[in-house]
């Protein structure tokens with residue numbers, strides 16, 4: 001374990017002294033319900049982040065995602081504006097450029113909330129409760145607290161540390177992080193995403209989502225004369241049973257060239273998250289659709305996963321005598337899996353975690369999808385590390401421990417300081 005220099009010790013103390021600010025910002029962000037879908041209160045949220053950034057002495061840039069891009073990529077919520085906020089400590093054209101990213105949208109507040117209302121944050125027993133506390137309004141505050149501390153050491157730094165807050169991560173990031181890198185290209189040398197990996201874990205990879213919808217067609221007829229129709233519901237049911245036996249069960253043991261060594265990097269699939277169709281009790285249904293949520297692992301691609309599924313579906317259809325032309329498979333989301341292949345970043349960052357927190361982090365794959373793929377596809381080496389707890393995200397009574405958010409802030413500050421320090 002490397003020893004901290006005096007300057008580094010002081011930097012961490014500076015971060016620690018911002019605990020109240022961290023709590024205040026986290027609560028402030030949670031209280032704006034940026035629920036997605038549909039993408040509510042985005043403008044209000046960006047204005048609020050903007051206010052905090054300026055108060056902390058950062059230069060701010062706001063990117064408006066064009067309506068056309070939103071309409072193409074988020075058609076269901078195209079009347080909600082999308083904005084990306086960037087903030088810089090140092091001149092933005094300088095190098096090296098260390099970037100921190102997070103998303104400001106949250107999933108809807110489902111379930112029964114007992115501790116507090118989802119958008120009325122409270123601090124209780126060292127934990128902040130509210131929708132987004134872990135995923136990821138608390139982590140956004142961690143980044144800002146780190147940048148505030150770094151700002152006090154500005155004169156010792158070369159290059160620039162920056163921050164972006166993006167919308168739409170919860171629906172794939174197409175009109176958020178993807179648009180940011182399309183616009184800014186390879187603007188940074190390194191990106192750290194502050195999603196809640198937990199302070200002992202670094203995510204160097206994540207699974208992808210291949211989301212499909214299958215429509216099974218039949219022929220409508222009055223229910224009193226069903227022999228004149230073809231029942232799409234019965235067809236779909238037989239197909240689903242066949243898929244469950246011949247595809248769903250086998251998938252986790254699929255052999256392929258996995259690009260990550262983790263035991264829990266397993267391809268999985270869930271059928272029927274959403275089922276639609278039929279119409280009337282007394283009509284033979286001519287159309288049933290069901291969704292397919294296939295999680296891909298680095299080493300697989302969306303196209304492969306989709307054609308693998310279609311082949312399995314066709315094999316079942318052929319066996320059951322269902323005409324292939326009565327089946328339709330539509331893509332809902334094509335989110336690729338992703339892995340960071342940059343040992344230098346991994347080693348340097350893990351060392352910083354160890355020095356800042358006196359613990360040895362482990363590398364893991366994130367089971368969900370992340371915006372990492374967008375940054376990595378823009379050739380920006382990116383990993384994910386954040387305080388908060390992913391197992392508390394997306395559920396009722398979501399919370400984050402203040403000490404974890406503060407620890408993550410220490411890591412961000414120390415990492416940026418080491419990378420940007422003139423004496424490095």
Ligand SMILES: [Zn+2]
Nearest residue numbers: 135136169195
């Ligand atoms: Zn998230």
